[in-house]
Every structure is written in structure tokens, then in C-alpha cells.
Amino acid sequence: MQLSEITVTVEQKDLETAQDIAVAVADSGIYVEDYSDLEQGCFQITGMKLIDEELLKKDREHAVIHIYFNADVDVEEKKERLKTLLSDVGVGFDFGEREIVEDDWSEAWKKYYHAVTAGKFKVVPCWEEYEPKDGEIVLTLDPGMAFGTGTHESTRLCLEMVGESVKGGERFLDIGTGSGILSIGALLAGAKEARAFDIDPVAVKMSRSNIELNGLGDRFEVKQGGADDSFGNGFDIITANIVADVIIAILPTVKKLIKRGGIFITSGIIDRYADDVVKAAEAHGFVIETRRSDNGWTGIRMIAG
Numbered sequence: 001m002q003l004s005e006i007t008v009t010v011e012q013k014d015l016e017t018a019q020d021i022a023v024a025v026a027d028s029g030i031y032v033e034d035y036s037d038l039e040q041g042c043f044q045i046t047g048m049k050l051i052d053e054e055l056l057k058k059d060r061e062h063a064v065i066h067i068y069f070n071a072d073v074d075v076e077e078k079k080e081r082l083k084t085l086l087s088d089v090g091v092g093f094d095f096g097e098r099e100i101v102e103d104d105w106s107e108a109w110k111k112y113y114h115a116v117t118a119g120k121f122k123v124v125p126c127w128e129e130y131e132p133k134d135g136e137i138v139l140t141l142d143p144g145m146a147f148g149t150g151t152h153e154s155t156r157l158c159l160e161m162v163g164e165s166v167k168g169g170e171r172f173l174d175i176g177t178g179s180g181i182l183s184i185g186a187l188l189a190g191a192k193e194a195r196a197f198d199i200d201p202v203a204v205k206m207s208r209s210n211i212e213l214n215g216l217g218d219r220f221e222v223k224q225g226g227a228d229d230s231f232g233n234g235f236d237i238i239t240a241n242i243v244a245d246v247i248i249a250i251l252p253t254v255k256k257l258i259k260r261g262g263i264f265i266t267s268g269i270i271d272r273y274a275d276d277v278v279k280a281a282e283a284h285g286f287v288i289e290t291r292r293s294d295n296g297w298t299g300i301r302m303i304a305g
Contacts, residue, residue, distance in 0.1 A: 003028055004075045007096035008065045008082065014091040015063045021085045025078055028068035119160030121185055126213055137163070137188050140213045141181060142206070154267040157292055157299025158241045159185050161265045165301065166191050170236035173197075173257060175227045175250060180207030180220075182239045187216045195231040196222040227253050234259045240266045244273035248280040255284050258304045263289075267299035274298035 010018040015034065022030045069078060079095060086093050115124045124130040126142040162182055166172070168190035174183045177196035180203075187194050194216075198204050204224045211220045223230065227250060238258050240247055247266050254264055264286060269277055271293055277300060278288055285305035292299045 003071065004069045004073065005097065006067045006075065006079060006082070008067065009062050009094040010065070010091055011062055017089055018065060018086060018091050018093065021082065022065045022067050025081055025085070026067045026069065027073060028070055030065055030067045033064040033066070118156040119163040121159055121163055123181065139181065139184050139188060141179060141210055142213060153294040153297040154241055154299065155181060157267045157294055157297065158182055158239055158265055161290065161299060161301045162186050162239060163189055165237055165263050165265065171234065173231065173235040173238045175238065175240040176242045177207045177222060178203050178241070180210045180222070182241065183207065183220060184210060184214050184216065186237065187219055188214065191237070192219070194220045197225060197227045198222065199225060227257065229257065233257045235262060237263045237265065242268045244269045244277050247277055251280055251284045255304065260304055262304045263301060264304060265301050267297060269298040269300070271296050271298050274300070
């Protein structure tokens with residue numbers, strides 16, 4: 001299906017008014033790029049969203065409204081309508097325009113995602129054929145819209161440490177599971193069972209699907225929501241690939257869920273915040289065992305005291 005898109009860039013103070021006008025004019029929906037409250041928003045929706053350095057550089061003073069129309073709509077007429085309505089209420093704006101093919105949204109990005117190595121694992125997209133080498137553990141993945149393809153440094157750091165930590169028979173818990181990649185890795189490496197939480201319903205759905213792709217459905221369970229004791233406690237290994245502030249906030253919960261001497265693996269930490277995570281973890285009785293950095297991201301493996 002082919003669509004037309006108009007983008008309208010406005011100042012933050014005018015966003016609410018401009019958005020109301022956009023809704024009235026659009027016939028195939030809108031979405032808004034608004035980075036004015038990025039840090040707080042990331043904290044609230046953690047689990048699949050990370051604050052990347054490039055995001056931190058985004059314009060906080062303006063917002064971009066993307067407005068979509070069916071192919072048979074007169075886009076020039078719609079632009080004139082938008083201009084009139086925005087001008088009448090004194091909203092300044094800049095226009096952009098392009099044509100898009102709706103079916104391409106979910107498919108085009110796949111050409112950039114190929115098999116990647118993370119320690120003993122080879123993460124292979126489900127649409128790609130791959131012949132494993134000796135000693136490799138092949139992890140099949142369809143990330144969909146959930147975070148965790150193995151291409152991001154934070155995911156690779158966690159997955160590498162999961163591979164090093166699982167020896168066989170462990171109870172594993174993943175907080176903010178995303179695509180389910182860490183749970184799959186743990187099970188393929190020999191963990192007895194994996195349990196997971198994620199606040200995002202898309203992540204819950206995708207993690208279940210990816211578990212089935214790898215034939216591990218009988219050893220996995222996921223729930224939508226924040227971490228609690230509904231899966232019990234005494235976990236041997238817990239992972240959380242989220243963001244620094246949230247990792248610090250969930251440390252008391254992790255301490256309750258993990259057994260003494262258990263391993264907590266975490267990443268999603270921009271390097272400059274790593275010391276804050278270490279300090280907070282040590283205050284909760286964790287002993288830092290491994291700390292690694294990759295292209296500005298830190299991963300930490302620690303032992304529960």
C-alpha cells in the first residue's frame with residue numbers, strides 16, 4: 001500500500017495545537033517525534049528503549065508531526081489546508097514531504113540485519129540461512145519491533161556474559177526481556193528454565209515467538225509488567241539490559257529474587273553512568289566481578305552477597 005507523508009516541524013510551545021490540526025486533516029494517521037522529555041520518558045517505558053548518544057543530540061526545542069494520507073489524496077490540497085489552519089492560529093512551521101510504501105516499513109530494515117557473533121553465540125535472523133561452525137551455539141531470532149537483535153553493543157555484552165555464566169541447570173530470570181534473546185541464549189547454553197518480565201506487550205509477544213522458533217517453549221515463561229516475586233525467588237542468574245537509572249532502581253528487587261552467590265548481569269549503561277551503577281550495586285551487597293566496555297556502552301557481571 002502506497003502512502004504520502006507530510007512532516008510539519010513546529011516549536012514545542014505550539015505542539016499541542018498543531019497536533020490537533022494534524023489529526024483533523026490526516027486520513028491515515030499521524031505520529032509525533034518529540035524529544036523534549038527524553039530522559040523521563042525513557043525511564044517510564046524502559047524495557048525496550050535505550051537512550052543512545054545520537055538520541056541525546058536530538059532537537060529538544062522543536063517537534064516533528066508526521067501526517068499520512070492515502071495515495072489517492074490530493075497532497076497539495078492537504079498542504080494548503082494545513083498552511084491555512086496553522087497560520088490562522090499563529091503557529092510557525094516547516095514542511096517536508098515524501099512518498100512511502102507501507103509494506104516496506106516492516107521489511108526494508110531486514111537487509112541491514114545479518115548474523116552476528118556474541119561470544120559463543122551466533123545470532124541468526126530467521127529469514128537467513130546459516131551453516132554453524134564447530135562450537136557455535138546458533139540462536140534464531142525474529143526481533144520484530146522489540147529491542148534485542150544482538151547488533152547493539154549492550155545486547156552483545158550481556159549475551160557474551162550469559163554464555164560464560166551458564167554452566168547447566170540454572171534458573172534464569174530476565175528483566176526487560178525485549179526480543180527474548182538473553183533467555184534464549186541461557187536456555188541454549190544449558191539453563192534449566194527461563195522466566196522473564198517486560199512492560200511492553202509487543203516484547204512479550206515477540207519473546208514468546210522467538211522462544212518457539214528455537215524450540216524452547218516448554219522451558220520459558222514471560223509476564224507483562226515490572227519485576228516481582230510472581231515467579232518465586234532463588235534465581236541463579238538474573239539479567240537486565242535496560243538503562244542505568246532503572247538498573248539502580250531495581251537493585252532491591254533483584255537482591256530479593258536472586259540467591260546468595262547468584263550472578264546478576266546488566267548492561268544498557270552508557271559508560272559515563274557505569275560508576276553510578278557500580279556504587280549502588282556495592283551498596284546493596286553485590287560484588288563486581290566483570291566490567292566491560294564496548295563502543296561507549298558498559299556491561300557488568302556481579303555476584304550477590
